[in-house]
Amino acid sequence: MGEHVIKLPDVGEGVAEAELVEWLADIGANVREDEVIASVMTDKATVEIPSPVEGKIIWRGGDVGDVLAVGSPLVRLEVDGAGNVKPGETPPQEKKSEAKPEEKKEEKKAKQDASSPARGGGVEAEGRDGGGKPKTNGAAPKTQNGAALSAAPVSAAKSAMPRAEGEKPLASPAVRKRAADAGVDLRRVPGTGPAGRITHEDLDAFFASDGETAAARGTGYVRNMAVTEVPVRGLRRKIAEKMEAANNRIVPITYVDEVDVTALEDLRAELNNSRKEGRPKLTILPFLMRAMVKAISEQPHLNAIYDDEAGVIHQYGGVHIGIAAQTPNGLMVPVVKHAEARDLWDCASEAARLADAAKSGKASRDELSGSTITITSLGAMGGIVTTPVINHPEVAIVGVNKMQVLPRWNGTEFMPRKVMNLSSSFDHRVIDGWDAAVFVQRVKALLETPAMIFIES
Structure with missing residues (x-):
C-alpha cells in the first residue's frame, strides 16, 4: 500500500x-x-x-x-x-x-458561547436557553454597558404587578424612549432607583426576565433575538470581490434617458408571429444588442477594457456583450461573443442558450469571460431608474428598466405610448460625459426607429 x-x-x-x-x-x-x-x-x-x-x-x-x-x-x-x-x-x-x-x-458551541451580544435587548443572545430564559452559568447577566446585573431586579421583574391605574412611573426620557421602542409598558417595570425611578439596568433586568413575554409587555409582538451567521462563499464571494473592485477603482457616471419603444414592440410582435420553425421568440434584448453594435461602430472606444494598473486601454474590434443573468446561485454574466457578426435571430438564440447554461450551472469558464461591454436588466422588476455597476474592467454598461404604457404629447394630443428608461453607466476616467450621452442617444434613436437597425451604413 x-x-x-x-x-x-x-x-x-x-x-x-x-x-x-x-x-x-x-x-x-x-x-x-x-x-x-x-x-x-x-x-x-x-x-x-x-x-x-x-x-x-x-x-x-x-x-x-x-x-x-x-x-x-x-x-x-x-x-x-x-x-x-x-x-x-x-x-x-x-x-x-x-x-x-x-x-x-464542541468547537462550534464554544465559539457561539463566546460570540458578541445581539442588539436591542442589552443581554447576550447566547445567554438564553431554548425557552428564552437567561442562562447565567453561575455568572450574572450583563447590561448593555457590560455591568453585571444584580439578582434582585430580575427576581422583582418576574413578580412585578402593574402599577395602579394612572400612576406614572419615574424614568428619564432616554429610558422612556427605549421602553417605547421595545413596546414595554413602564408600569410593569419595577424601579430600583431613588423613589422607585426606573433605570436602564431595570429595563435590562426586565428584558432578561420572564417579564419580557408578550403578555407582560402588553402587545402581541415578541422580540426576536436570533442572529444567523451566513458565510460568504462560492459565487457570492466572487460577486462581492467584483463589486468591491468596481467600487474601489472605477469613477462612474450614470446617464438615464427615456426610450419610446412602441414601434419596436409592434415590429417584435410581427416578427414573432411570422417566425420560422426552430427560431427563438424575440425579446427586446437582441434588438438592443444590434443597436449597441451599430452605436459602437461609431464610438469604438466604448467597447474596451481599461487596464488601470498598466495605464492601457484595450479597444476591441469584436463586440463581446455580457448579459447579466440572475441564477439560483447568484448573478452571473455569460458572454455573447462577436455580436457584430450575428443577426437578430442569432443574437436571440445565443443569449437564450447562455442564459440556460448559466441558470443550470453548466456554463463554461470561456462562456463566462471575455466581455467588452455588458447589458443588465431586471425585467419586469426593472424599476424606473437604476445605477448599474460597471463590470470591471470594462468601461460601459447598459441597464434596461421596465416598460410602461404612459401618456405622451405628440404635438396635438396625448397618446398612450410604450416607454422604458435606459440607465447606463460609464467609467468617467476614460469616457467623457458627452461621449456617454452621444452613445445613449444613438441607441435610443435606433430603438425608436427599429428599421434603422437593419440598414447597413
Whole structure:
C-alpha cells in the first residue's frame, strides 16, 4: 500500500488560486479513477476536480469556503502500489478542521458561547436557553454597558404587578424612549432607583426576565433575538470581490434617458408571429444588442477594457456583450461573443442558450469571460431608474428598466405610448460625459426607429 497526493491543478490560464465550494467524497470513501471528488470556483466558473487514480481518501486539504493555491495538496489517497509519496517523504499535515464530528460540534458551541451580544435587548443572545430564559452559568447577566446585573431586579421583574391605574412611573426620557421602542409598558417595570425611578439596568433586568413575554409587555409582538451567521462563499464571494473592485477603482457616471419603444414592440410582435420553425421568440434584448453594435461602430472606444494598473486601454474590434443573468446561485454574466457578426435571430438564440447554461450551472469558464461591454436588466422588476455597476474592467454598461404604457404629447394630443428608461453607466476616467450621452442617444434613436437597425451604413 502507498499514498498518492492529489494537488489542486491549474484550472485556468492566469489562475493562481481557487475556492473550494463542494466536497463530493468524504474521508474514508473509496473513489474510482476519474471520479469527481471536489468542485472549486475560479472567477465565476465552477470546475470539477476528478481523481487520477483509484484509492481511499485518508485526508482532505481544506473545508468548503477555503481558498487554495494552485499546486497545493487537495486530497491524500491510500492506493495499491507505491503511490507518488516517496518513502521517507513527509506527507502534508492534516488540518485541524478534519477533526472528528464530535470535536467540531464542541468547537462550534464554544465559539457561539463566546460570540458578541445581539442588539436591542442589552443581554447576550447566547445567554438564553431554548425557552428564552437567561442562562447565567453561575455568572450574572450583563447590561448593555457590560455591568453585571444584580439578582434582585430580575427576581422583582418576574413578580412585578402593574402599577395602579394612572400612576406614572419615574424614568428619564432616554429610558422612556427605549421602553417605547421595545413596546414595554413602564408600569410593569419595577424601579430600583431613588423613589422607585426606573433605570436602564431595570429595563435590562426586565428584558432578561420572564417579564419580557408578550403578555407582560402588553402587545402581541415578541422580540426576536436570533442572529444567523451566513458565510460568504462560492459565487457570492466572487460577486462581492467584483463589486468591491468596481467600487474601489472605477469613477462612474450614470446617464438615464427615456426610450419610446412602441414601434419596436409592434415590429417584435410581427416578427414573432411570422417566425420560422426552430427560431427563438424575440425579446427586446437582441434588438438592443444590434443597436449597441451599430452605436459602437461609431464610438469604438466604448467597447474596451481599461487596464488601470498598466495605464492601457484595450479597444476591441469584436463586440463581446455580457448579459447579466440572475441564477439560483447568484448573478452571473455569460458572454455573447462577436455580436457584430450575428443577426437578430442569432443574437436571440445565443443569449437564450447562455442564459440556460448559466441558470443550470453548466456554463463554461470561456462562456463566462471575455466581455467588452455588458447589458443588465431586471425585467419586469426593472424599476424606473437604476445605477448599474460597471463590470470591471470594462468601461460601459447598459441597464434596461421596465416598460410602461404612459401618456405622451405628440404635438396635438396625448397618446398612450410604450416607454422604458435606459440607465447606463460609464467609467468617467476614460469616457467623457458627452461621449456617454452621444452613445445613449444613438441607441435610443435606433430603438425608436427599429428599421434603422437593419440598414447597413
